[in-house]
Amino acid sequence: MNIALIGASGFIGSALLREALARGHRVTALVSRPERLAPAAQLAVRKADVLDTVQLTGQLRGHDLVLSAFSGHAQPDIYGYYMRGMRSIVGAVRESGVPRLLVVGGAGSLEVAPGRKVIDDPGFPAQWRATAEGARDALEMLRAEQALDWTMLSPAAHIAPGARTGRFRLGTDQLLVDDVGESRISVEDYAVAMLDEAEQPKHLRRRFCIAY
Template sequence: MNIALIGASGFIGSALRNEALSRGHRVTALVGRPQRLEAAPGLTAFAADVLDTQRLAQQLAGHDAVISAFSGHSQDDVRDYFNRGSAAIVAAVKQAGVPRLLVVGGAGSLEVAPGLQLVDTPEFPAQWKGSALGGRDVLEALRQEPTLDWTYLSPAALIEPGQRTGRYRLGGEQLLVDEAGDSKISVEDYALALIDELEQPAHSRRRFSIAY
C-alpha cells in the first residue's frame, strides 16, 4: 500500500513509520526536516507544512491512505495550532482525493465515568491539557464530516516506548484500564493496531481505543 504519513519523525509517527515499512508498505514521510530521517527501503521523505493546504494536497495525491500523526506539542497555543493544522490536513486529503484518513488521537476525550471525559477530571496534567482539548476538537470535527472515510485511534492514558507484544484490548469511547486500574500501551503496539486498521478496516468513520 502507498501511504502518506504526516509527522513521520515524531514519537508515535516514528513507530508507525517503522511498523508500516516492516510490512512492506511504501511510506511517504511528510515532516518538517526530512534530512533527519534515516534512509530505508520503501521510504521517501519530503518537507511539508500542514498549514499550506494546496501544497499538502499535491503531496498527498496518488496515495492509498493518509495517516496523520500531527500534533502541536511544540507550539505556544497547542490547541489552536492543533485545530488549524488538523483542519488543513482534512481539507488537503479531500482535495487530493485520497480515500482514507487515519488519525493518531488522544486519550483525553475518552470517558472515565458516564458523561465525564478524562481531560475534564481535576487530576488531568496541565501540561497536556491543550493537546487533549485539541484532540477532542478534532474528533468532533471529524464526526461532522459528511463523506470522509476517517478513523481515529485513542491510546491508553499512558503511551510510552516498550515492546511490540500484539497482546492488547481494543475498545470504544471509554478509557480502558487493567486490573490494577492502570491505563497503558506501548507505542509499538499502538502502531501495530493502527497499521492493522489500515490493512483491514474495521472502524470506518468512528473512533476506537487501545490499552493493555
C-alpha cells in the first residue's frame, strides 16, 4: 500500500511510521522538519505545510490512503492551528482523489457516561484541554463530511511508549477501562490497530477506540 503519513516525526506519528514500514508499505512522510527522519527503505520524506492546501493536495495525489497524525502541540494557539490544519487536510484529501483518510483522534471526546465525556471532568488536565477540544471538534467536522471515507481512532486515556503486544480491545464512542478502572494503551499497540484498519477497513465513516 502507498501511504501518505502527515506528522510522521511526532510521538504517535513515529510509531505509525515504524509499523507501516515493518509491514512493507511504501510511506511518504509529510513533515515540517524532514531532517528529523532517518533514511529508510520504502520511505520518502517530503517537507510539507499542512496549512498550504494547494501544495498538500499535490503531495497527496497518487497515494492509496492518507494517515494523519497532525497535531498543534508546539503552537501558541493549539486549538486554532489544529482546526485550520485539519480543515486543510480534509480539503486536500478530497481534492487529491485519495479514497481514504485515517485520523489520530483523542480520548477526550469519549463518553464516560451518557451525555458526559472525558473532557467534561473538572479534573481534566489543563495542558491537554486545547488538544482534546480540537480532536473533539475535528471528529464532528468529519461526521459532517459527505465526500470522504474517513476513520478516526481514539486512544485510551493514557497512551505511552511500551510493548507491541497485539492484544487489546476495540470499542466505539465509550472510554474503555480495565478491571481496575484504568484506561491505557501503548503507542506501539495503537499503531498496530491503526495499520490493521488501514489494511482491512472495518470502521468506515466512524470513530473507534482502543485500550487494554
